[in-house]
Amino acid sequence: MSWGRFEGLYAAAAKRVAARVGGTPVSVSRSTYMRWIAGESTPEGLAQQVLEELFGIGFELLMGPAPDRELELPSVLSVTSRAAAMLVDSKWSTSMLYPTAPVAGVDGSWYFDGVDLLDPTSVAVQLYEAMDHPYDDVVAIGPADYPHVRQFVRPTRRALLLAFVQERRNGVGEGGLYLLDAAHARRLLAPERPVEMLPIPSAFRLDDLTFGLVHGLVSADNALSADDQLLDAEEQGLEQLLQRERTVYAREMVPGLSQVGAAWLGSRFCSRHALRWLTKSEAPSALWSRAQIGEEALPLLLFRQQHQFIGEFTKLAAGRVEQPGVVLCVPEDVVAASPLYQRIMFFLALAWLEMRGLVTSVCGDPEYAKIDEFVLVPGEQAVLGTWMRAKDNIWSADVAVRKAQVRDFDLAVRHARAHSVTQGASSHTRLRAAVEYLGLEQIWDTFPQRCAELGAYGTVDMLQARSRLIALDEVDRALRYIGGLGSA
Incomplete structure (x- = not known):
């Protein structure tokens, strides 16, 4: 000074x-x-x-004397690798990447902003230069970087490794950035396991698909981990509220809860509320969802309780003659305003629903976008449970049994199905129509194969969930399902 x-x-x-x-x-x-x-x-x-x-x-x-600490400094990055990292933020507006340590002993960071449902968050990150191993279908961080990698992955906090490869693969494919979860790197570099290289599958390369997954998983996982005790305490009190046909739970009742935490709690209550009242009636025929963009579809892909709910709904609906389905309203202007990675995540959720045996109908009429979420039993009842975009509430739930009310919900479902932009007699036909509506034609030639290769490796080594409320298994299943569409 x-x-x-x-x-x-x-x-x-x-x-x-x-x-x-x-x-x-x-x-x-x-x-x-x-x-x-x-x-x-x-x-x-x-x-x-x-x-x-x-x-x-x-x-x-x-x-007193300054602390005596041994620090391993990272390798100096080339201009090309630093430029590749800078391009990340220009490609995805919700990203702010600082991929190297600004000073010795301080990690780089990757900041993610949310569009609607996701809270802003960050994750520790470090960029290394890697070698291409096309015959092994991996890229590899070399031994010279192991001392720093070991230091970087030693803390138990969430962290990501980014590896940069410049050269083309066999003269045809491109290099770029590749992702690896620090927890997996920590296992690979354990002292008792001598390794010649730190491999990262080429399937883990950073593109719109993997960015959407990283952005969604890191944001949701960090929020739910931070909210864990609060959510556990709130869930203990749900049983009494489930006894009522109608409840509204204000956001101010749980101050400090993240947006993702509120979405989990709201979806948890509405799922249990629906299953409680559906068991008192005939088989349901349709589930109306308010999800419109990739962020809003993420709970279907990531939340364990949503996986369970869809499974129970499918079982209850199995008694009907017609195939049960999910209806979503996604106006054209919403599609036009959504970045490519958001549309990919939304498509991934549609594919997952189709994979579970549900017919997906996508209605483009804007006037239907504000309809509450509900499960319909035609001619008998509609169980309402709105938690997405519920304004100042974590949820609002009700049971409509009056004939005029039920008819209105029935007409909404009939209209949405009749005017669906994803009509078709098969899952493949409906999903191909969704590709066109969501503007994914530009990537479709290679997208099924891209999903197949990522699904074959699984996302668990690229990303690891820390919250008990999240599971990535269904994401991998959806990826493999889309991979099969390329040969259908």
Whole structure:
């Protein structure tokens, strides 16, 4: 710190100390300051209190020796690899990537912003330069970087490794950035396991598909992990509320809950509410969802309780003659405003529903976008449970049994199915229509194969869920399902 800056800060701190203890503020000369810096003399009396006030730590600690820590510095990155990292933010507006340590011992970071449902969050990240191994279908971080990688992955916090490969694969494919979860790297580099290289499957390359998964999983997982105790306490009180046909739970009832946490709690209650009242009636025929963009479809792909709910709904609906289905309203302007990775995540959710045996109908009429979420038993009842975009509420739930009410919901489902942009007699036909509506034609030639290769490896080594409320198994199943569409 320069003398001029120190003098001003010291004088201000001295005034605060004098006001607190009484007396005149002590001053310090430049020569005294230089002797302190050189270690030729030690501050005494009120000067010690002023320095404690200035630096915010005790005098003994301030004057003690600096901690002795061994730090492994990362390799210096090339201009090309740094440029590749900078392009990430220009491609995805919800990303802010700082992929290297700004100073020794401080990790880089990857910040994600949410569009609607997801909370802003960040994850530790470090970029390394890797080698191409086309015959093994992997890229590899070399032994020279292992000391720093081991230091980076040692902490138990969530972290990601990014590997950059510049050269083309066999002259046809492109290099780029590849992802690996730090927990998997930690296992591979365990001291008792000698390794010649740290491999990352080429399927883990960073593109719109993997960015959508990373953005969604990291944001949802961090939020649910932070909310875990609060959500557990709130869930204990749901049983009493489930006894009622109609409930509204205000957002202000659970202050401090994240947006993802509120979505989990709302979807949890509405799922249990629906199953409770559906068992008192005939088989349901349709589930109306308010999901419109990739973020809003993520609960279907990630939340364990949503996996269970869809499974129970499918079982209850199995008694009907017609195939049960899910109806979603996605206006054209919403599609047009959605980034490619958001549309890919939405398509992944549609494919997962189709894979579970549900007919997906996508209605483009904007006037249907505000209809509450419900499960329909034609001619008998509609069980309402709105948690997505529920304004100031975590959820609102009801049971409609009056004939006029049920007819309105029935007409909405009939209209949406009759005017669905994804009509077709088979899952493949409906999903191909969804590809066109969502503007995915530009990537469809290679997309099924891309999903197949990622689904074959599984996402567990690229991303690992830490929250007990999240599972990635169904994502992998949906990826493999889409992979099969390419040969259908």
